[in-house]
Amino acid sequence: MxxxxxxxxxxxxxxxxxxxxxxxxxxGASADTDEDGQKLFTFKDSRITESSGLAVSPTHKDIYYTHNDSSDGPVFFAVGPDGRTRARFTLQGAVARDWEAMAATKDPKTGQGVLWFADIGDNFDGAWPDVSVYRVPEPATLRDAVVPATRYRFKYEDGGHNAEGLMVHPRTGRLYVVSKEFSGSVYEAPKRLRTDRTNVLRKVGFAPIMATDAAYAPDGSSFVIRTYFSATVYRAPGDQIARVSMPQLEQAESIAYTLDGKALLTGTEGKNSPVYRVPLPDSVLRETAPYPTPTPTDETKKGTGKGGATTLVADAREDSGADAGVxxxxxxxxxxxxxxxxxxxxxxxxxxx
Structure with missing residues (x-):
């Protein structure tokens, strides 16, 4: 060709x-940005030119993390609510071939914050033999520094893909990659990641057309996938809850949840690029709220767990193929x-x- x-x-x-x-x-995008979200801040740092990943610090109040696309090295920025950089960190021994996404979680055993950086972009759709994700302990002090990083290599079970979405389940720590394709997919990493071998990503569901980012809700009840058009919230792969309208952005690249799980943050590339806060509709919050544990009756006592209580479980939704998010x-x-x-x-x- x-x-x-x-x-x-x-x-x-x-x-x-x-x-x-x-x-x-x-x-799926309003011509008036104020209609679908409120501008939270604008990145002031001239070094942030292609904000491609976004995450909220799980331990530092009002601190947001971002990193550039492939135009930068293995570095990330800690930014305050005014959009000004508080610190710039460099990953020790890491490379940045095509960083496209990041996630932030908290270690359930230690309470320490954990940052994840995804070098998963592949504009040749499979040219790279593998892709990488870096795990970094969240810095305790916000000042410029070099931080240690653990590298995990991955390959897809069905061949190479271009991807821009990374999400990590806050309770299980399981990692997921969302491919950016006309027929995108959600891929699940092994429960236990290995550094001495390449980890295999296995397809567990479909993703919307041209997904640019993804994130798990802080309680793990749901996740969101961002596209150029909008954002779609899911309870599980293939189990769509709702599509959420997003502000009109020049190139929608990132998405994250607020710490309380009641709103989404979304950003774009470019110098002095904005970050918007988009409240989740009440209908979505109701759908993702914990289900109650009712008092057992004579009919529900049989087959119940300890104490005779029965926990309600959401009915599986029929996958009609309409979860394209557009x-x-x-x-x-x-x-x-x-x-x-x-x-x-x-x-x-x-x-x-």
Whole structure:
């Protein structure tokens, strides 16, 4: 198909065009940003030019973490509520091939914060033999420093993928990667990660079209996947709760939950880029609230657990294939653009033989 660099360049242009479709009015993003969220702050640091990952500190009050895309080294920033950088940290012995996402959790045994950085971008859709995720103890002091990092290598069970979403279950510590594709997927890491071998990521569900980030709720009750269009909240892979409208952003790249789990934070790339706070609808909060444990009756005493109580469990939802996280009209536009893009790539490939 002609020279690979030329093909990749056209592919990048096509993705950019599709991203533009995602921002069209009426396709899941409001033309008025204040309608769907409140601007929390703007990054003031001139070194933050491509904020690609976002997380809330689990131990430092009003501290947010971010990192750049592939234009930077293995570094991340701690930012205050005014958007000013409090500290810049460098991961010891790490590389930054294409950092695309991060997550923050708290060790349930020690209470210490843990940061995760995902070097999972692959614009060639499988050119890299493996991808990496780094585990970093959250710094106790907010001042510039070099911090230790543990590297875990991964490969997908079904071949290489481009991915921009990383989420870690806050209770189990299980890691998940969400691929960024027209037919995206959620991949689950092994329960126990190994540093002496490559860990295998196994597909456990489908993801919306072109997912750019993902995050678990602080209580582990649900997770959210961000796309160029909107954000979709799930109870489990394939078990969609609701789609949440997002502010119109130039290039929607990141998403995270607030510590209380009642709102989402979302950001974009670019210098002086903003971070918005989007409250979750009451309907979503009700769906993800803990289910009550009712007083047992004569009918429920049989087969109950200790003490005779029966915990209600959510009914499994039928996977109708409608959890794409985007309106049907938007999908049609994407497919039309993709068809046109295929023709364009074929034409250029023939001309460059």
């Amino acid at each position: 002609g020279s690979r660099p030329g093909y990749v360049m056209i592919r990048v242009l096509v993705v950019a065009a599709l991203a533009g479709l995602a921002l069209a009015p009426g396709q 309106p049907g009209s938007a999908v049609a536009l994407w497919l039309a653009a993709a068809a046109g893009a295929t023709g364009l790539i074929t034409f250029i490939a023939r001309r460059t033989r």
